[in-house]
Protein backbone atom coordinates (compact mmCIF):
# COMPACT_ATOMS: atom_id res chain seq x y z
CA UNK A 614 0.00 0.00 0.00
CA UNK A 615 1.38 3.35 -1.04
CA UNK A 616 1.48 5.86 1.82
CA UNK A 617 0.45 9.35 0.92
CA UNK A 618 -0.13 12.54 2.83
CA UNK A 619 -3.77 13.22 3.57
CA UNK A 620 -5.32 16.60 4.41
CA UNK A 621 -5.23 17.32 8.14
CA UNK A 622 -9.06 17.67 8.23
CA UNK A 623 -9.49 14.11 6.89
CA UNK A 624 -6.96 12.71 9.37
CA UNK A 625 -8.75 14.52 12.17
CA UNK A 626 -12.19 13.09 11.28
CA UNK A 627 -10.69 9.59 11.03
CA UNK A 628 -9.06 10.05 14.43
CA UNK A 629 -12.33 11.30 15.93
CA UNK A 630 -14.17 8.22 14.63
CA UNK A 631 -11.47 5.86 15.93
CA UNK A 632 -11.36 7.51 19.36
CA UNK A 633 -15.17 7.77 19.45
CA UNK A 634 -15.41 11.55 19.66
CA UNK A 635 -17.63 10.93 16.64
CA UNK A 636 -19.68 7.84 17.40
CA UNK A 637 -23.00 6.15 16.57
CA UNK A 638 -23.44 4.53 13.18
CA UNK A 639 -25.37 7.38 11.55
CA UNK A 640 -23.00 10.12 12.66
CA UNK A 641 -19.98 8.02 11.65
CA UNK A 642 -21.46 7.60 8.15
CA UNK A 643 -22.11 11.34 7.71
CA UNK A 644 -18.64 12.17 9.06
CA UNK A 645 -17.11 9.84 6.45
CA UNK A 646 -19.07 11.59 3.69
CA UNK A 647 -17.84 14.95 5.03
CA UNK A 648 -14.25 13.68 5.16
CA UNK A 649 -14.50 12.58 1.51
CA UNK A 650 -15.76 16.05 0.54
CA UNK A 651 -12.82 17.62 2.32
CA UNK A 652 -10.39 15.25 0.65
CA UNK A 653 -11.87 16.22 -2.72
CA UNK A 654 -11.69 19.94 -1.98
CA UNK A 655 -8.08 19.75 -0.81
CA UNK A 656 -6.80 17.86 -3.87
CA UNK A 657 -4.80 20.20 -6.06
CA UNK A 658 -3.60 18.09 -9.04
CA UNK A 659 -5.15 17.63 -12.48
CA UNK A 660 -4.17 14.01 -13.22
CA UNK A 661 -7.37 11.91 -13.23
CA UNK A 662 -5.52 8.63 -12.63
CA UNK A 663 -3.69 10.06 -9.65
CA UNK A 664 -7.01 11.45 -8.36
CA UNK A 665 -8.55 7.97 -8.64
CA UNK A 666 -5.72 6.47 -6.58
CA UNK A 667 -5.99 9.28 -4.04
CA UNK A 668 -9.77 8.81 -3.57
CA UNK A 669 -9.31 5.04 -3.30
CA UNK A 670 -6.70 5.60 -0.62
CA UNK A 671 -8.89 8.03 1.36
CA UNK A 672 -11.87 5.64 1.08
CA UNK A 673 -9.88 2.74 2.48
CA UNK A 674 -8.32 4.89 5.19
CA UNK A 675 -11.78 5.97 6.40
CA UNK A 676 -13.30 2.48 6.26
CA UNK A 677 -10.51 1.12 8.47
CA UNK A 678 -11.29 3.42 11.41
CA UNK A 679 -13.94 1.17 13.03
CA UNK A 680 -14.92 -2.29 11.83
CA UNK A 681 -18.50 -3.05 12.88
CA UNK A 682 -20.98 -0.43 11.66
CA UNK A 683 -21.69 -1.12 7.98
CA UNK A 684 -23.01 2.44 7.67
CA UNK A 685 -19.37 3.47 7.24
CA UNK A 686 -18.45 1.38 4.15
CA UNK A 687 -21.99 1.89 2.81
CA UNK A 688 -21.62 5.68 3.03
CA UNK A 689 -18.18 5.54 1.43
CA UNK A 690 -19.46 3.27 -1.39
CA UNK A 691 -22.42 5.57 -1.97
CA UNK A 692 -20.05 8.49 -2.50
CA UNK A 693 -17.19 6.89 -4.42
CA UNK A 694 -18.65 3.97 -6.42
CA UNK A 695 -20.33 6.03 -9.17
CA UNK A 696 -17.01 7.84 -9.63
CA UNK A 697 -15.02 4.61 -9.94
CA UNK A 698 -17.61 3.14 -12.29
CA UNK A 699 -17.83 6.20 -14.56
CA UNK A 700 -15.66 5.53 -17.58
CA UNK A 701 -16.44 8.79 -19.39
CA UNK A 702 -15.04 11.33 -16.95
CA UNK A 703 -12.76 13.79 -18.71
CA UNK A 704 -11.22 15.86 -15.96
CA UNK A 705 -10.50 16.01 -12.25
CA UNK A 706 -12.86 18.97 -12.16
CA UNK A 707 -15.73 16.84 -13.44
CA UNK A 708 -14.88 14.01 -11.03
CA UNK A 709 -14.65 16.46 -8.16
CA UNK A 710 -18.16 17.78 -8.88
CA UNK A 711 -19.56 14.27 -9.01
CA UNK A 712 -18.02 13.25 -5.67
CA UNK A 713 -19.09 16.44 -3.90
CA UNK A 714 -22.66 15.97 -5.13
CA UNK A 715 -22.72 12.36 -3.94
CA UNK A 716 -21.34 13.32 -0.51
CA UNK A 717 -23.97 15.98 0.07
CA UNK A 718 -26.70 13.70 -1.32
CA UNK A 719 -25.70 11.08 1.26
CA UNK A 720 -25.78 13.58 4.13
CA UNK A 721 -29.19 14.86 3.04
CA UNK A 722 -30.52 11.31 2.65
CA UNK A 723 -29.30 10.45 6.12
CA UNK A 724 -30.92 13.51 7.72
CA UNK A 725 -34.22 12.99 5.89
CA UNK A 726 -34.21 9.30 6.84
CA UNK A 727 -34.07 10.23 10.52
CA UNK A 728 -37.19 12.36 10.11
CA UNK A 729 -39.03 9.55 8.35
CA UNK A 730 -37.96 7.08 11.06
CA UNK A 731 -39.25 9.50 13.70
CA UNK A 732 -42.58 9.73 11.91
CA UNK A 733 -42.98 5.96 11.40
CA UNK A 734 -41.59 5.04 14.83
CA UNK A 735 -43.69 7.48 16.80
CA UNK A 736 -46.85 5.83 15.40
CA UNK A 737 -45.87 2.78 17.46
CA UNK A 738 -45.54 4.80 20.65
CA UNK A 739 -48.74 5.02 22.68
CA UNK A 740 -49.65 7.65 25.23
CA UNK A 741 -48.50 6.37 28.64
CA UNK A 742 -45.81 4.00 27.27
CA UNK A 743 -42.68 3.15 29.23
CA UNK A 744 -39.87 2.78 26.72
CA UNK A 745 -36.50 1.19 27.33
CA UNK A 746 -33.46 2.04 25.23
CA UNK A 747 -29.80 1.04 25.27
CA UNK A 748 -26.66 2.98 24.33
CA UNK A 749 -27.14 6.20 22.36
CA UNK A 750 -28.93 6.12 19.04
CA UNK A 751 -30.00 9.22 17.15
CA UNK A 752 -32.62 7.11 15.31
CA UNK A 753 -34.19 6.16 18.65
CA UNK A 754 -33.85 9.72 19.99
CA UNK A 755 -35.62 11.05 16.90
CA UNK A 756 -38.63 8.77 17.59
CA UNK A 757 -38.82 9.75 21.24
CA UNK A 758 -38.49 13.46 20.50
CA UNK A 759 -41.24 13.20 17.92
CA UNK A 760 -43.56 11.27 20.26
CA UNK A 761 -43.04 13.95 22.93
CA UNK A 762 -43.73 16.72 20.39
CA UNK A 763 -46.95 14.93 19.47
CA UNK A 764 -47.99 15.31 23.10
CA UNK A 765 -47.58 11.67 24.14
CA UNK A 766 -46.93 11.26 27.82
CA UNK A 767 -44.13 8.69 27.92
CA UNK A 768 -41.39 7.59 30.28
CA UNK A 769 -38.00 6.58 28.99
CA UNK A 770 -35.60 4.21 30.73
CA UNK A 771 -32.00 4.41 29.49
CA UNK A 772 -29.30 1.93 30.40
CA UNK A 773 -25.95 3.33 31.51
CA UNK A 774 -24.28 1.29 28.74
CA UNK A 775 -20.98 0.33 30.25
CA UNK A 776 -18.11 0.54 29.82
CA UNK A 777 -18.31 3.91 28.04
CA UNK A 778 -21.62 5.18 29.45
CA UNK A 779 -23.27 6.23 26.19
CA UNK A 780 -26.51 6.13 28.24
CA UNK A 781 -25.43 9.42 29.79
CA UNK A 782 -25.44 10.97 26.31
CA UNK A 783 -28.96 9.62 25.76
CA UNK A 784 -30.06 11.01 29.13
CA UNK A 785 -28.66 14.48 28.34
CA UNK A 786 -30.15 14.50 24.83
CA UNK A 787 -33.60 13.47 25.97
CA UNK A 788 -33.64 15.74 29.03
CA UNK A 789 -33.04 18.59 26.58
CA UNK A 790 -36.08 17.36 24.64
CA UNK A 791 -38.18 17.49 27.82
CA UNK A 792 -38.35 13.71 28.33
CA UNK A 793 -39.17 11.99 31.61
CA UNK A 794 -36.02 9.88 31.72
CA UNK A 795 -34.61 7.40 34.21
CA UNK A 796 -31.06 6.10 33.99
CA UNK A 797 -30.65 2.45 35.04
CA UNK A 798 -27.69 0.07 35.47
CA UNK A 799 -27.29 -2.40 32.59
CA UNK A 800 -27.66 -5.30 35.00
CA UNK A 801 -31.09 -4.15 36.23
CA UNK A 802 -32.99 -4.98 33.02
CA UNK A 803 -34.52 -8.26 34.22
CA UNK A 804 -35.99 -6.65 37.30
CA UNK A 805 -37.21 -3.58 35.42
CA UNK A 806 -38.62 -5.25 32.29
CA UNK A 807 -42.07 -5.75 33.84
CA UNK A 808 -42.50 -1.96 33.82
CA UNK A 809 -41.55 -1.66 30.15
CA UNK A 810 -44.05 -1.58 27.26
CA UNK A 811 -41.54 -1.38 24.40
CA UNK A 812 -37.83 -1.64 23.89
CA UNK A 813 -36.41 0.49 21.06
CA UNK A 814 -32.71 0.33 20.18
CA UNK A 815 -30.58 1.44 17.24
CA UNK A 816 -28.39 -0.65 14.94
CA UNK A 817 -24.85 -0.65 13.64
CA UNK A 818 -25.49 -3.38 11.11
CA UNK A 819 -28.52 -5.42 10.01
CA UNK A 820 -27.59 -8.69 8.34
CA UNK A 821 -29.34 -10.28 5.36
CA UNK A 822 -31.08 -12.75 7.68
CA UNK A 823 -32.51 -9.97 9.86
CA UNK A 824 -30.13 -10.20 12.81
CA UNK A 825 -29.13 -6.88 14.34
CA UNK A 826 -25.65 -5.94 15.47
CA UNK A 827 -25.73 -3.20 18.09
CA UNK A 828 -23.97 -2.11 21.30
CA UNK A 829 -22.86 -4.92 23.59
CA UNK A 830 -25.71 -5.88 25.90
CA UNK A 831 -28.43 -5.42 23.27
CA UNK A 832 -28.91 -9.16 22.76
CA UNK A 833 -29.27 -9.72 26.50
CA UNK A 834 -32.03 -7.09 26.63
CA UNK A 835 -33.69 -8.72 23.60
CA UNK A 836 -33.57 -12.12 25.31
CA UNK A 837 -35.17 -10.73 28.45
CA UNK A 838 -37.83 -8.87 26.42
CA UNK A 839 -38.52 -12.08 24.48
CA UNK A 840 -38.92 -14.07 27.69
CA UNK A 841 -41.53 -11.58 28.87
CA UNK A 842 -43.15 -11.06 25.44
CA UNK A 843 -42.27 -7.35 25.48
CA UNK A 844 -42.07 -5.74 22.02
CA UNK A 845 -38.50 -5.20 20.88
CA UNK A 846 -38.02 -2.73 18.01
CA UNK A 847 -34.91 -1.65 16.15
CA UNK A 848 -34.77 1.84 14.59
CA UNK A 849 -32.36 2.11 11.70
CA UNK A 850 -31.70 3.75 8.36
CA UNK A 851 -31.52 1.30 5.43
CA UNK A 852 -27.84 2.11 4.89
CA UNK A 853 -27.12 0.06 8.01
CA UNK A 854 -28.29 -3.07 6.17
CA UNK A 855 -25.22 -4.98 5.08
CA UNK A 856 -24.96 -6.08 1.43
CA UNK A 857 -21.77 -7.91 2.45
CA UNK A 858 -23.77 -10.41 4.54
CA UNK A 859 -25.87 -11.64 1.61
CA UNK A 860 -23.22 -14.24 0.79
CA UNK A 861 -22.46 -14.89 4.42
CA UNK A 862 -19.56 -12.52 5.06
CA UNK A 863 -19.36 -12.30 8.86
CA UNK A 864 -19.73 -8.98 10.68
CA UNK A 865 -16.51 -8.13 12.52
CA UNK A 866 -17.20 -7.34 16.16
CA UNK A 867 -14.93 -4.57 17.39
CA UNK A 868 -12.73 -5.38 20.40
CA UNK A 869 -11.79 -2.26 22.29
CA UNK A 870 -9.01 -1.46 24.74
CA UNK A 871 -8.83 -3.19 28.17
CA UNK A 872 -8.44 0.25 29.77
CA UNK A 873 -12.12 0.93 28.97
CA UNK A 874 -12.94 -1.85 31.47
CA UNK A 875 -10.25 -1.40 34.15
CA UNK A 876 -7.77 1.38 34.86
CA UNK A 877 -4.17 1.09 33.72
CA UNK A 878 -3.15 1.18 37.37
CA UNK A 879 -5.36 -1.84 38.16
CA UNK A 880 -4.07 -3.70 35.10
CA UNK A 881 -0.45 -2.95 36.08
CA UNK A 882 -1.13 -4.28 39.58
CA UNK A 883 -2.59 -7.54 38.18
CA UNK A 884 -0.49 -8.41 35.16
CA UNK A 885 -2.06 -11.88 34.85
CA UNK A 886 -5.58 -10.51 34.57
CA UNK A 887 -7.16 -10.87 31.14
CA UNK A 888 -9.81 -8.46 29.89
CA UNK A 889 -12.35 -8.97 27.14
CA UNK A 890 -14.07 -5.89 25.77
CA UNK A 891 -16.27 -6.67 22.75
CA UNK A 892 -18.12 -3.54 21.75
CA UNK A 893 -21.14 -5.06 19.95
CA UNK A 894 -23.28 -8.19 19.95
CA UNK A 895 -25.75 -9.90 17.65
CA UNK A 896 -29.49 -10.12 18.31
CA UNK A 897 -31.21 -12.87 16.29
CA UNK A 898 -34.20 -11.90 14.17
CA UNK A 899 -36.52 -14.13 16.23
CA UNK A 900 -36.26 -11.70 19.17
CA UNK A 901 -37.10 -8.65 17.05
CA UNK A 902 -40.71 -7.48 16.68
CA UNK A 903 -40.00 -5.08 13.83
CA UNK A 904 -37.37 -2.87 12.23
CA UNK A 905 -38.33 0.78 11.87
CA UNK A 906 -36.69 2.18 8.74
CA UNK A 907 -37.24 5.25 6.56
CA UNK A 908 -38.98 2.99 4.01
CA UNK A 909 -41.40 1.54 6.53
CA UNK A 910 -41.78 -0.83 9.47
CA UNK A 911 -40.44 -4.14 8.28
CA UNK A 912 -40.37 -7.62 9.75
CA UNK A 913 -36.74 -8.67 10.34
CA UNK A 914 -37.23 -11.62 7.97
CA UNK A 915 -37.66 -9.12 5.14
CA UNK A 916 -34.10 -7.77 5.52
CA UNK A 917 -33.02 -9.40 2.27
CA UNK A 918 -35.88 -7.65 0.45
CA UNK A 919 -34.71 -4.32 1.84
CA UNK A 920 -31.20 -5.06 0.56
CA UNK A 921 -32.62 -5.85 -2.88
CA UNK A 922 -34.70 -2.68 -2.81
CA UNK A 923 -31.67 -0.54 -1.89
CA UNK A 924 -28.94 -2.27 -3.90
CA UNK A 925 -30.94 -3.94 -6.64
CA UNK A 926 -29.23 -6.89 -8.25
CA UNK A 927 -25.89 -5.74 -6.85
CA UNK A 928 -27.08 -6.71 -3.35
CA UNK A 929 -24.74 -9.71 -3.34
CA UNK A 930 -21.62 -7.79 -2.62
CA UNK A 931 -20.73 -4.37 -3.83
CA UNK A 932 -17.26 -3.64 -2.48
CA UNK A 933 -15.90 -0.15 -2.63
CA UNK A 934 -14.63 0.17 -6.15
CA UNK A 935 -11.06 1.17 -6.83
CA UNK A 936 -9.57 -0.13 -3.58
CA UNK A 937 -7.84 -2.98 -5.30
CA UNK A 938 -6.69 -0.95 -8.27
CA UNK A 939 -2.94 -0.53 -8.63
CA UNK A 940 -1.02 0.73 -5.68
CA UNK A 941 -3.80 1.97 -3.44
Ligand SMILES: O=C(COP(=O)(O)O)[C@H](O)[C@H](O)COP(=O)(O)O
Pocket residue numbers: 636637638639640682747748749750751752753779814815816817827828848892
Ligand atom coordinates in the same frame (compact mmCIF):
# COMPACT_ATOMS: atom_id res chain seq x y z
O1 LIG B 1 -24.36 0.93 19.18
C1 LIG B 1 -24.46 2.12 18.98
C2 LIG B 1 -23.31 3.05 19.11
O2 LIG B 1 -22.11 2.42 19.45
P1 LIG B 1 -20.78 3.31 19.67
O3 LIG B 1 -21.08 4.29 20.77
O4 LIG B 1 -19.73 2.31 20.02
O5 LIG B 1 -20.50 4.00 18.34
C3 LIG B 1 -25.76 2.70 18.49
O6 LIG B 1 -26.85 2.05 19.07
C4 LIG B 1 -25.84 2.53 16.96
O7 LIG B 1 -24.65 3.01 16.37
C5 LIG B 1 -27.02 3.28 16.36
O8 LIG B 1 -26.85 4.66 16.57
P2 LIG B 1 -27.46 5.75 15.57
O9 LIG B 1 -28.94 5.51 15.56
O10 LIG B 1 -27.09 7.07 16.21
O11 LIG B 1 -26.82 5.56 14.25
